[in-house]
Amino acid sequence: MMSTRSYRLIWSRLLCHSHVKTKLRKKNSVLLAFSNVRYFRQPAAETHPHLISVGEVTPGLTVKEFYNRRCNLVRSALKAFQGVKSTEHHLFVFPSATTAYMSTDIPYVFRQNTDFLYLCGFQEPDSLLLIKAHSSSLQTGEHEAILFVLKKDPEKELWHGPVSGADGAAVLTGVDAAFNSNEVEKYLHYYIKNHKNYVLWYNHTQPVHADFNNRVVSQLMKDPRHKYLENTASLLHSLRVHKSTAELRLMQKSVDIAAEAFVDVMKFSKPMINESQLWAKMDFECRMRGAEFLAYPPVVAGGNRANTIHYITNNQVVLDGEMVLMDAGCELHGYASDLTRTWPVSGQFTKAQKQLYNATLRVQEECIKMCTKAYSLDEIYTKMLHLLGEELLLLGIISAHTPPPQQLNILRKICPHHVSHYLGMDVHDTSTISRGIKLQPNMVVTIEPGIYIPADDFSVAPEYRGIGIRIEDNILVSESEPVNLSASCPKQAEEIEDLLSSR
Incomplete structure (x- = not known):
């Protein structure tokens, strides 16, 4: 032989x-x-x-x-x-x-x-x-x-x-x-x-x-x-930038792992927990479900630290009454997920937190609807600014008497980042592809509006200061309606409160 x-x-x-x-x-x-x-x-x-x-x-x-x-x-x-x-x-x-x-x-x-x-x-x-x-x-x-x-x-x-x-x-x-x-x-x-x-x-x-x-x-x-x-x-x-059927299957698995891990991290959180413990819990839960490692150093930002967009120090205690913003995802066989959720570690949003949270969520849901062949990411970003402006006018955070050019400057300060990026093998995937082109089927993008009001922003009512919120999902562009790959990860305020009450 x-x-x-x-x-x-x-x-x-x-x-x-x-x-x-x-x-x-x-x-x-x-x-x-x-x-x-x-x-x-x-x-x-x-x-x-x-x-x-x-x-x-x-x-x-x-x-x-x-x-x-x-x-x-x-x-x-x-x-x-x-x-x-x-x-x-x-x-x-x-x-x-x-x-x-x-x-x-x-x-x-x-x-x-x-x-x-x-x-x-x-x-x-x-x-x-x-x-x-x-x-x-x-x-x-x-x-x-x-x-x-x-x-x-x-x-x-x-x-x-x-x-x-x-x-x-x-x-x-x-x-x-x-x-x-x-x-x-x-x-x-x-x-x-x-x-x-x-x-x-x-x-x-x-x-x-x-x-x-x-x-x-x-x-x-x-x-x-x-x-x-x-x-x-x-x-x-x-x-x-165009994903094959096999790639989309892997991306869905990567997103599912991250979404399930987020649920466990939320339930694990509590007042006086250290951000580093939430980071470790996310890493553990993703690996236990088969991911090789986290797709990037996560943002785990309690309270006012959520107003630092890429805060990755993750070593402070989250106080009772504060929210924690976690931006995290995992890598599975070469494909990344990228989710963000913001929740109150006490289990209940305060009135001001819920107002800003629901405002962010409404903006996000409208932007997700635009993830079709009719729009580019830059056009969705422009729409996001417009929608944020409407929400913040209703809350009185922006005055109706403020001239439009100044309103735009305020909005870009309140949300200083783009609403989206391409997602795939890299978290910020295919960086040479313009965000100005129309979206095409089998692209995967993030939708992640945010509202950030630092504690020292004295132009805003006191109850809103020190709050930073971002909500991010991973969206597949299809021939028809957008597909939210991370839909299983709770994001409605009531869902989150119900989940936290079961701890």
């Missing part, structure tokens, strides 16, 4: 030939069946069958999904050069993240570079993805994908755990070939020797891996044989 090692060697050699890649994608499960060791650094079907299925690179996302993403990338890129006859070849360069250290030999939790992860699903540091394409692939998106990854080293793996190695990376991701990272310069030297007038695609304005950028890619950018240097950022973002 042929050994497992022999199967791997044959597989590795086959992967070097691009003409068999379609057949190899169908056969990934065959190799997995012959392997009986922990072979990858990230979850795989053979090591985590409870989490990931055969044929998936990451839970819920198949080899085919990643291949289609790369095809879409190639098609989009080649459209920009349609008719430019002197540029037949295109080379795309996507580095992974590297390991960052908090002190000597002590790493921070690793998080993969999003664009790299989107295109291949590989979760190891110090890797590089090359995608080669020809102008003839304009319609099909046909390409060759090559990964350069960390070399297997038993001594290092003793300390840091297994790495996939070149053959493992190729099998896991379904790329056409994989090599050790120290071979990338040799490979690129061979490429530029045999190609001229090619288009080099690389995010040179925001390099994510200093060593690859300085040692490898910067030399490539200086090469006179490439005719154009194009930034990949806006190209990738224009693809990532």
